[in-house]
Amino acid sequence: MNFIWSERLFRLLLHLYPAQHRAGYGEAMTQHFRDSCRDAYQRGGRRGLIPIWFKTVRDTLANAPVEQWAEIRAGGLMRNKTTIVLLLALLGGLFVGYIDSHASEVQATLMVMLPITFVLGFIEPKRAALWALIVGLSVPVSYLWLLATGQHYTAPPPNGFTTLIALVPAFVGTFSGAILRRIFSQVAAPNHS
Amino acid sequence: MTNPQGLLPLTPPVFHILLALTDGERHGYSIMQEVVASTNGIVAMGPGTLYGSIKRMLAAGLIEETDSRPDPALDDERRRYYRLTDFGRKVAVAEAERLESAVGQARSKRLLGGAS
Numbered sequence: 001m002n003f004i005w006s007e008r009l010f011r012l013l014l015h016l017y018p019a020q021h022r023a024g025y026g027e028a029m030t031q032h033f034r035d036s037c038r039d040a041y042q043r044g045g046r047r048g049l050i051p052i053w054f055k056t057v058r059d060t061l062a063n064a065p066v067e068q069w070a071e072i073r074a075g076g077l078m079r080n081k082t083t084i085v086l087l088l089a090l091l092g093g094l095f096v097g098y099i100d101s102h103a104s105e106v107q108a109t110l111m112v113m114l115p116i117t118f119v120l121g122f123i124e125p126k127r128a129a130l131w132a133l134i135v136g137l138s139v140p141v142s143y144l145w146l147l148a149t150g151q152h153y154t155a156p157p158p159n160g161f162t163t164l165i166a167l168v169p170a171f172v173g174t175f176s177g178a179i180l181r182r183i184f185s186q187v188a189a190p191n192h193s
Numbered sequence: 194m195t196n197p198q199g200l201l202p203l204t205p206p207v208f209h210i211l212l213a214l215t216d217g218e219r220h221g222y223s224i225m226q227e228v229v230a231s232t233n234g235i236v237a238m239g240p241g242t243l244y245g246s247i248k249r250m251l252a253a254g255l256i257e258e259t260d261s262r263p264d265p266a267l268d269d270e271r272r273r274y275y276r277l278t279d280f281g282r283k284v285a286v287a288e289a290e291r292l293e294s295a296v297g298q299a300r301s302k303r304l305l306g307g308a309s
Binding site for chain 1: 248
């Protein structure tokens with residue numbers, strides 16, 4: 001049994017960590033995740049992978065901000081554009097999560113999410129996937145947060161997994177911005193005829 | 194590398210990683226398995242917690258990476274092995290003594306059995 005899709009998703013999740021951390025430990029972390037999947041599968045089959053995924057997402061959400069913050073402190077706050085865009089993405093994610101949990105129509109979330117992700121992708125296209133993950137995951141995270149704290153969700157989804165669909169417009173938004181930025185760059189290039 | 198006391202108290206993951214490496218060198222997943230087994234699953238570390246701790250422990254000189262492979266025939270050569278440094282051992286001892294003192298206080302206040 002190989003876990004190619006789980007591993008691919010995990011590698012995507014690793015983009016929440018700073019590039020330097022990924023370069024140093026990304027392979028080792030992926031190996032660790034692969035070993036965990038293998039052992040969980042041997043114990044409980046496919047169902048055994050579900051708790052591994054919950055633990056891994058929780059572990060990533062707890063540790064990626066710590067590593068990002070460590071990198072920011074090491075490199076000097078606001079020294080590079082990526083740091084600023086990262087903070088914007090986190091703020092945007094908070095805002096999108098707030099809107100989604102308080103609005104009764106999904107269109108409200110989309111109307112907020114699409115322009116935010118578009119701008120993030122346009123400003124820093126190299127990390128479009130990271131911005132999409134941060135903003136897109138804010139919806140399931142806010143859902144889980146309200147669920148865990150017993151708060152009211154205005155229009156609760158049928159189940160928690162459906163909130164992951166928020167990743168789709170988030171990716172559409174950031175990559176639309178990234179593509180437009182690339183087109184602008186090519187048009188503005190001095191040797192463009 | 195100065196006074197081990199300066200690093201105390203250690204976080205639970207760091208202390209348990211040091212304990213796991215006391216018996217010899219291990220790779221990351223093996224460290225995690227040892228910690229889960231020795232704590233009956235109370236301290237469980239995902240890859241983020243484990244490698245975040247390892248990064249800081251390497252920087253603090255508590256552990257070091259080793260090139261040797263305990264059993265190359267049975268292992269993936271890409272795995273990275275870690276071992277305790279002398280300084281790491283001193284810090285582990287200092288933390289264990291700190292915890293022992295705390296347990297002694299708990300006994301004296303009759304929170305635990307064994308108080309006279």
